[in-house]
Amino acid sequence: MEKHETPRQKKIGTVLQQEIAALLQNAIRKGNVSNLMISVTKVNVTSDLSIAKVYLSIFPNNLASSYFENLKENKSQLRHDLSQKMKNQLRRIPELHFYLDDSLDYIEAIEKELDKGENPIKNPNDLESRQKK
Secondary structure, three states: OOOOOOHHHHHHHHHHHHHHHHHHHHHHHHOOOOOOEEEEEEEEEOOOOOEEEEEEEEEOHHHHHHHHHHHHHOHHHHHHHHHHHOOOOOOOOOEEEEEEOOHHHHHHHHHHHHHOOOOOOOOHHHOHHHOOO
16 A cells, blocks of 8 residues: 655655755855756655655766765765755754656657657557567
């Protein structure tokens, strides 16, 4: 049975998403890092508000793993900065767990397949799985 998020969890997740994104963008600007874009795609908060799952999309993809590892190493500093920014809104800041969001890569792979010109809807016989054996 899947548990649904309460309205409170959704609101806190949205606020955390905006604040984390702002903190990351400020860190990128202060670090004079060029050609890097980090977006916070989603934040899920547990029902007891102790853990926040933060999904990140990092561009360019070839450097994503190094920036992601760096971010995971510095998550305590990010949590501290977040607590200073949100001290009047939340009593306790949830522990941050970061995950890479690869949905853009998935969409890009689908678009590449569609651009090849083979349309499985118009030509269902082109698909190997559709052919009778």
